[in-house]
Amino acid sequence: MRRSKRFAFPILVCFLVMVLLVTACSTNGGSSDQAGEGITTVTMWHGLTSIDLDNMNKVVKAFEEKNPTIKMNLVYTESNEGSDQKLLTAVAGGNPPDVALFDRFKVGTWAAQGSLTDLSSMAAESGIRKEMYYPFAWEESSYQGKLYAMPMDTDSRLLFYNKDHFKEVGLDPNKPPQTIAELEAAADKLTIKEGKRFKRIGFIPWYSQGWLYTWGWAFGGEFQDTATGKITANDPKVVEALQWMTDFGKKYNVEDIAGFTSAAGTEEMDPFISGQVSMKISGNFTVKGIEKFKPDLNYGVAPIPTPTGTNFTTWSGGGSAIIPKGAKNVAAAWKFLEFLGKEEGQTLLNADSQISVIDSVNDKYGYKDDPIMKEFINILPNSHNRPVIPEGQLLWNELASATEKATRGNGTPKENLDRVTETVNKALEKYDK
Amino acid sequence: MVKLADPVQVKAIPSASKRALHRTNAIGWLFASPWAIGLLCFYAIPMLMSIYFSFTTYSILQPGEFIGMNNYKELFHDPLFWKSIYNTIYFTVFFVPLSIFFGVALAMMLNMKVKGMAVFRTIFFLPTLVPQVALAVLWMWLLHPNFGLVNGMLANIGIDGPAWLGGESWSKPSLILMSLWGIGQAVVIYLAGLGDIPEEYYEAAQIDGANWFQKTRKVTLPLLTPVIFYNLVMGMIGAFQQFTLPYTLTKGQGTPANSMTFYVMYLYENGFRYFKMGYASAMAWILFIIVMALTGIIFITSKRWVHYQGK
Numbered sequence: 174m175r176r177s178k179r180f181a182f183p184i185l186v187c188f189l190v191m192v193l194l195v196t197a198c199s200t201n202g203g204s205s206d207q208a209g210e211g212i213t214t215v216t217m218w219h220g221l222t223s224i225d226l227d228n229m230n231k232v233v234k235a236f237e238e239k240n241p242t243i244k245m246n247l248v249y250t251e252s253n254e255g256s257d258q259k260l261l262t263a264v265a266g267g268n269p270p271d272v273a274l275f276d277r278f279k280v281g282t283w284a285a286q287g288s289l290t291d292l293s294s295m296a297a298e299s300g301i302r303k304e305m306y307y308p309f310a311w312e313e314s315s316y317q318g319k320l321y322a323m324p325m326d327t328d329s330r331l332l333f334y335n336k337d338h339f340k341e342v343g344l345d346p347n348k349p350p351q352t353i354a355e356l357e358a359a360a361d362k363l364t365i366k367e368g369k370r371f372k373r374i375g376f377i378p379w380y381s382q383g384w385l386y387t388w389g390w391a392f393g394g395e396f397q398d399t400a401t402g403k404i405t406a407n408d409p410k411v412v413e414a415l416q417w418m419t420d421f422g423k424k425y426n427v428e429d430i431a432g433f434t435s436a437a438g439t440e441e442m443d444p445f446i447s448g449q450v451s452m453k454i455s456g457n458f459t460v461k462g463i464e465k466f467k468p469d470l471n472y473g474v475a476p477i478p479t480p481t482g483t484n485f486t487t488w489s490g491g492g493s494a495i496i497p498k499g500a501k502n503v504a505a506a507w508k509f510l511e512f513l514g515k516e517e518g519q520t521l522l523n524a525d526s527q528i529s530v531i532d533s534v535n536d537k538y539g540y541k542d543d544p545i546m547k548e549f550i551n552i553l554p555n556s557h558n559r560p561v562i563p564e565g566q567l568l569w570n571e572l573a574s575a576t577e578k579a580t581r582g583n584g585t586p587k588e589n590l591d592r593v594t595e596t597v598n599k600a601l602e603k604y605d606k
Numbered sequence: 607m608v609k610l611a612d613p614v615q616v617k618a619i620p621s622a623s624k625r626a627l628h629r630t631n632a633i634g635w636l637f638a639s640p641w642a643i644g645l646l647c648f649y650a651i652p653m654l655m656s657i658y659f660s661f662t663t664y665s666i667l668q669p670g671e672f673i674g675m676n677n678y679k680e681l682f683h684d685p686l687f688w689k690s691i692y693n694t695i696y697f698t699v700f701f702v703p704l705s706i707f708f709g710v711a712l713a714m715m716l717n718m719k720v721k722g723m724a725v726f727r728t729i730f731f732l733p734t735l736v737p738q739v740a741l742a743v744l745w746m747w748l749l750h751p752n753f754g755l756v757n758g759m760l761a762n763i764g765i766d767g768p769a770w771l772g773g774e775s776w777s778k779p780s781l782i783l784m785s786l787w788g789i790g791q792a793v794v795i796y797l798a799g800l801g802d803i804p805e806e807y808y809e810a811a812q813i814d815g816a817n818w819f820q821k822t823r824k825v826t827l828p829l830l831t832p833v834i835f836y837n838l839v840m841g842m843i844g845a846f847q848q849f850t851l852p853y854t855l856t857k858g859q860g861t862p863a864n865s866m867t868f869y870v871m872y873l874y875e876n877g878f879r880y881f882k883m884g885y886a887s888a889m890a891w892i893l894f895i896i897v898m899a900l901t902g903i904i905f906i907t908s909k910r911w912v913h914y915q916g917k
Contacts, residue, residue: 258878265666286667286881369766370752431772431862433752442750449752566879570859577863581774603663 213505216246217272217494218260224526231521236512243505260497264288269497271506277313277322277493277558278565284316285563285604290496290503292320292510299511309489309558310530316561322493323510325519326527328456329487329549329556330382331474332356338363338373338451349475352482353417356452360421363451369429374444376452377430378418379580381445383454385572388414390486390557391477396568397560404560404568404597406575407590415579415586422580446470457528457549474548488557491530528553564600571596660887666877670884677888687889689864690872693778697868698845701782705841706834709789713796714826727797734790742854745784746771771855774865781852781866792837799833800826802915831912839904846897849874869893 221229233245248270250259257279263269275283283289296302301323303311310324336346342362350356360375378388389396394410397403405411422430433444443459444450446467454477463470476485494513496506512518516531523529524538528549540546559565575589583589635642660677663670681687716727736744748755749770757767768776807825816824852866858875860867869889877886 261666261878282881283667286665288667428769428773431751431769442747442753444752447753564880570875573859574864577861581863583863 212242212244213502214244214246215272215502215505215509216248216270217274217509218248218250218270219274220249220251221274228522228524228526231524232513232518235517235521236509239512240505240508243508245509264497264499267499269499271500271502272494272496272509274325275322275493275495277310277324277491278569280314280322280493280495281316281561281565282563283495284319284321288498289321290498290500292323292496292507295507295511296320299507301511301514305514306530307489307532307553307556309556310491313490313558313561314493322495323514324530325492325494325513326523327489327491327530327553328458328528329489329552330387330454330456330477331487331548331552332452332477333445333455333459333472333474334359334452335445335448336471336473338448346471346473349473350452350478351475353478353480355482356478357421360452364425366425366429369426371425371429371433371449373448374425374430374433374450377433377450378421378454379576380433380450381453381455381459383418385411385415385418385576386488386557386559387454387477388418390488391479392417393479393484397562402562402601404562404594404601406568406572406593406597407587412587412590415576415590418576419579419582419586423582427581445472457546460545474545476548476552485552486555486557487552488559489553490559491527562597562601563604564597567600568593568597656887656890659884660891662884663882664884664887665881666883667881673884677885678892680885681888681892686864686867686872690867690869693865693867694846694848694869696778697782697785697848698842700779701785701845702838702841704782705786705789705792706837708786709792709796709837710827710830710834712789713793713800714822716793717797717800730793731790733787738788738850739854741784741787742851745780745787746855749780771866772862774863777862777865781848781855784851785848792841795837796830796833799830803829804915828913829915832914835904835908835912839901842900842904843897846870846893 219226219229229247233247237243237245260269260273260275280289301320306324307327310327311320314320314322314324332349334349339346339349339359344359344362350359356376363373363375365372366374377383386396389408389411392410392414394408394412394414395405396408396411398405433450443462443466445453445455446463463472477487479485494510496503496510500506513522516534519529519531519534520537523534528540529535529538532550532553535541535550540550560568562568571593575586575593578584579586579589659670661674662672662677712730716723716730720726733741747753749757751757751767751769751772754767754770756770760767770776770780803826807829808821811821811825847870848868849870852860852868853871853874856866858871860871870893873886873889873893876882876889
């Protein structure tokens with residue numbers, strides 16, 4: 174028994190220290206809510222840097238002038254995977270920020286987990302309406318008919334082509350390919366292969382933003398049945414798209430192409446910028462990179478070719494702002510989201526940097542006078558958003574893996590896409606209960 | 607082995623000094639308590655909780671329900687689980703022996719009495735100071751199939767270099783190559799081990815007319831086995847937890863064709879991107895059991911090949 178007594182004291186000490194620690198932590202958590210009399214501090218987590226941060230600071234300044242009782246406290250949380258985990262643990266621990274900037278792609282997943290505040294009724298009261306935004310932006314911010322996020326900015330994907338290369342091989346630099354057949358013919362002309370090595374490659378369907386989403390929609394396929402909510406990755410049109418990608422890869426030998434598409438993909442090493450790829454699918458977000466690394470690159474952008482040369486389309490993602498479940502100052506946080514989502518906030522937020530989710534704001538920026546940017550804006554009314562489902566990330570990864578397997582000859586496109594459909598729909602079953 | 611104090615002796619101490627001993631013990635505990643509490647709060651409790659979570663559909667954001675062995679059953683039918691095990695074992699089987707071979711060889715070279723040895727030692731240790739993420743980016747450039755330095759050099763001697771990280775067949779060997787860059791840490795430990803070998807043994811061997819090769823085989827290597835044993839166990843545990851390099855190289859995608867999806871990467875993906883923390887917990891425990899079992903096996907076989915100087 175003497176033994177147990179010997180341990181009693183240290184254990185007691187440990188226990189006391191632990192109690193101290195726990196209480197210290199919990200009082201700390203609540204202290205940031207109120208600052209001074211009648212002023213509410215809204216904490217916002219973000220991963221913004223450089224111009225985007227400058228713009229956000231302008232939004233905050235304008236907002237605080239209009240709402241003297243609210244003070245914004247911007248906290249930088251790194252913009253990669255780490256920020257996700259931080260937010261995740263903060264929400265799980267019941268001590269989240271009032272506002273967090275959030276990839277719209279994740280809205281479905283987080284909303285299904287019950288971790289986002291439903292903004293529908295507040296939006297209705299404030300006059301935030303679906304019609305104000307591009308359809309896909311609203312769609313992607315909503316889950317099962319309820320609004321969970323305020324869309325902030327967006328992007329779109331187009332065919333980039335090197336005009337000098339076009340001239341060099343006798344193609345008209347002002348007539349980019351419109352149909353898939355024209356694209357193939359152009360790619361064929363532009364490619365220069367010496368033995369196993371490409372000196373230049375005309376086009377690689379899956380390079381950069383050439384995801385299966387890109388081609389599936391270009392071929393007229395749908396990834397989700399809107400009536401049932403079921404995933405339809407094996408839609409015949411999507412299969413057709415993947416089949417085309419696979420055939421394309423076979424023609425040029427996938428392993429030989431790997432050099433261009435290997436893991437290394439930083440902007441400075443972009444083979445389109447260095448002139449080793451003549452055409453690629455990419456988004457407006459790479460335009461700035463070209464300006465920076467090769468401002469004299471003579472290139473154009475055009476809608477992504479389709480089998481018929483009509484019904485051009487693209488898809489868009491982008492950022493949003495959310496109020497996590499358990500946030501302490503929901504009303505004040507909403508005030509800020511409202512400001513951010515309306516025209517004034519949007520104008521300040523995306524100036525000289527991003528594409529706004531409000532069409533008229535993009536008019537103001539003069540994007541429609543810019544030969545490159547106007548194409549990205551013009552396609553937006555026909556843009557898609559990825560299915561808003563609790564398993565969005567799983568679907569994304571499965572589609573990427575199916576594309577890779579099929580193009581490398583590991584199973585047919587149909588087999589691979591059947592498996593994607595089955596896997597994702599099975600994973601979705603547990604949310605139907 | 608250090609002989610521990612006989613516990614009977616404690617009883618023999620008179621009661622006044624016994625109280626003093628208790629007091630010093632208590633103070634000791636007090637000083638150790640931040641560590642002890644940290645261990646308890648951030649290791650022991652989460653570990654025990656993850657056992658429970660591995661039987662549930664816990665998603666971090668929601669508590670989840672108890673589903674018995676379902677997570678484990680599902681894992682055995684998950685092709686990517688098996689693929690990630692295969693990749694991880696492949697990496698371990700090649701990386702660990704290679705790292706021991708090159709580590710020992712390097713340490714022996716760096717142990718020679720040559721002028722300016724400190725400089726060489728520093729050079730070989732430097733790469734371990736580079737953060738893994740920076741190392742990954744650096745190697746991405748070096749191994750780039752078209753503009754990379756490695757293929758450029760191979761081309762000079764007429765060899766058509768592979769796609770390295772771009773192809774399934776070369777992606778894992780490339781990773782092993784990169785990882786070997788960081789063996790400086792182990793080399794330092796081997797160097798310490800080499801320094802521990804008494805000079806007399808070599809002198810005795812010299813008198814017996816042993817050449818360099820015989821001295822290495824009969825003196826150096828056997829006496830280095832405790833250090834090799836340590837590095838083997840640590841290297842194996844580390845290899846099974848491979849994460850940062852492949853994650854950075856493939857942006858978390860495990861490309862090409864999942865040939866770079868390592869066990870812990872897939873675990874992370876399940877836990878933090880698919881919100882399947884229960885599933886991820888089950889994976890963590892399977893990994894724990896595998897690593898424990900392998901460590902156990904190494905420990906058992908070590909009796910045959912590890913020589914301690916005292917014995």
